[in-house]
Amino acid sequence: MAPRSPATDRVPSTPLDNLGIARAARLWPIEEIAHRLGLPGEAVEPYGRGIAKLDPVALSALADHPRGRYVVVTAITPTPPGEGKTTTAIGLVQGLQRLGHVACVALRQPSMGPTLGLKGGATGSGYSQVLPMERINLHLTGDIHAVGAAHNLLAALVDNHLHHGLEPELDPRSICWPRVIDLNDRALRHIVVGLGGRGDGMPRQSGFEITAASEVMAVLALADSLADLRRRLGRLIVGLDRDGEAVTAEQIGAAGAMTVLLKEAFKPNLLQTLEHAPALIHAGPFGNIAHGNSSIVADRIGLHGGDFLVTEAGFGADMGAERFFNIKCRASGLVPDAAVLVVTVRALKYHSGRHPLAPGQSLPASLLAEHPDEVHEGGANLLKQIDDIRAHGITPVVAINAFPGDHPSEVAVIRQLCASVGVRAVVATHVRDGGEGARHLAEAVVEAIDEADDAGNGFHFLYPDALPLTEKIERIATRLYGAEGVDFSPAARARLEAWQRQGHGELPVCIAKTHLSLSSDPSRLGAPTGWRLPVREVRLSAGAGFVYALAGDILTLPGLNASPAATRLDIDDNGDTVGLY
Structure with missing residues (x-):
């Protein structure tokens, strides 16, 4: 050109x-x-x-x-x-x-x-x-839809597992595997599934996230082979059993079929x-x-x-x-x-x-x-x-x-x-x-x-693997964000310490916060100082291989504004797309 x-x-x-x-x-x-x-x-x-x-x-x-x-x-x-x-x-x-x-x-x-x-x-x-x-x-080769299918297959198998009372016995209140959709739709953030009759499953609260937020998508990006993809999918945590132990996709019997859906x-x-x-x-x-x-x-x-x-x-x-x-x-x-x-x-x-x-x-x-x-x-x-x-x-x-x-x-x-x-x-x-x-x-x-x-290439990680999870979060917050420190909720600190004892302490951490500020408050612009990072909840992404900490309100299923781009998308008389930008 x-x-x-x-x-x-x-x-x-x-x-x-x-x-x-x-x-x-x-x-x-x-x-x-x-x-x-x-x-x-x-x-x-x-x-x-x-x-x-x-x-x-x-x-x-x-x-x-x-x-x-x-x-x-x-x-x-x-x-x-x-x-x-x-x-x-x-x-x-x-x-x-x-x-x-x-x-x-x-x-x-x-x-x-x-x-x-x-x-x-x-x-x-x-x-x-x-x-x-x-x-x-718009679709490309269907990869995002394949991720959605694999994710939702696991969700369906989880509800089937509950319906039939299979082992390990899932605690319905602990299930942390929602469904996903590749669209912005705020009405699906919080839903109740299993309504109808006994044959329609166990009623419980659930919801949807956007497909890009699925841990399956994170796994797809980090896997280095199909065998590694299969292993990571098997480690996905869907909830807890009655004794408080993690239940995985492998135990539900989903990992193999999910891998097949993701081969292409x-x-x-x-x-x-x-x-x-x-x-x-x-x-x-x-x-x-x-x-x-x-x-x-x-x-x-x-x-x-x-x-x-x-x-x-x-x-x-x-x-x-x-x-x-x-x-x-x-x-x-x-x-x-x-x-x-x-x-x-x-x-x-x-x-x-x-x-x-x-x-x-x-x-x-x-x-x-x-x-x-x-x-x-x-x-x-x-x-x-x-x-x-x-x-x-x-x-x-x-x-x-x-x-x-x-x-x-x-x-x-x-x-x-x-x-x-x-x-x-x-x-x-x-x-x-x-x-x-x-x-x-x-x-x-x-x-x-x-x-x-x-x-000499001087690249190095911000923290060593052996640093405790709480200290990894603190190092990112203070060294990169400019925070004075981190305020962990009692539940978040207890979970991090439990995961440390269970052998997950060497995992890297991912802090979920607003992208519009160095701080956790989107209204604080520039390079704010004199603030502390609040960590109210932590989650274990065992399949992807990291722990993530929630700092502030993070929407995992966006909504549409009053004039979404979809309302301007159309085809002309020649069948060509118009309105895409």
Whole structure:
């Protein structure tokens, strides 16, 4: 694809037609994209135009290939609309390709809940997109539906187990395995099942979560083989027996059938960017209560198939990158070589606290006015997120994702903030200019990796496996979030201490909190201090292999706003989709 206009510090004010750009693009045969990664033909299973499933044989075929460089893209604490991590990851790969490298991007699969709700699609923007946009945002190869089927099969077998009074005898009040749906539907959050008659099962309270929040999805992303997937599914905890002992999917007899339902979903999906760079889209764990990263198996294919594998971690660095480092990298054994921290002018002005912005609202005009002093005020969040990444031994490259309405004086403030702590900051115009707009960002990433090689890769986990669970949570809260400490409810502390005694103490931890603040309070912007993290409940994700702590109210089944994206989705007279963004 020919480069467009040169990159500058300003972007046009006219919004780009993402769907129109995607639809006008010419897809290369997916076999050619696979060839770029050195994949043998027998590993590539075409799945319609421009899409393929990759058989696990791909990993063995690439075993002798040298390992590429591993780059994670994260961000500052985002505004409700987000700051463009996905778009930047795609643009960076296209920029690396412009430098002559074989580069691949690995992303989570979009959930239809957000796509048809408030957020819209998740395939990038402008000239940094993954194609085909419509297929990715709406079903793709059915992986999310397979996760839903496997999860709901276990739910059905749990209720069947209760109905027939099978051993081990489940305590109905302890059942913690709801059902899932890949849509936003608040009416299903709390339900009663088993109503009707004796033949309709045992009445009990239950509910639904969005499929991305299923522990099955987290397991899919962390498993490194079908055998590992089977083992992890068997460890899923569905409730307690009458003696208070955990009852697992293996004991219910569900793990084998669940694995069968997930066999095809375990295969990563191969697609391409607008500039024909390989893109692996696989798994989509919820960013609040799980690790919020794409799959380990996809990353391994991309790492051994190219010079660079760029992946995106959900939400800000305090959440997505922390879990990438301490959960995903622990499970995979892979060591990252570099990190990119995405920042926008509008986000730093938002973090000044002067521009209230609720989800679904348009950006206020005041946020687009020239106010470099507000960028400086909100810069505390940027500096804290830089520090959070450095806490893991990596100094990030800051990508200033250019938006309409950015002013040179405001961009200059971001550069000055980064320079004050010895960090590179690069303006990226990949939305408008594709790979050419990310060329300087790609060069900065390569330079950062070369410098790290010379100094020795200093990556390390934030905490050792042997640290007690309570202390792991405290370390994340105080070192990364800026909390003064953690307030555990008596029940939460008792459970953590019990799990410690039962041999789960070496598991990593995942803190479920708001993504809109470094704190547990979404209204506290910037880099708040003088607060404590409240942990009211803890849960054991034995299948995924981590403990998660609930800090604040976390919705696992979003609702729809007054004007959801689904109401604007339609087909035109030619049968083409319209209204997808």
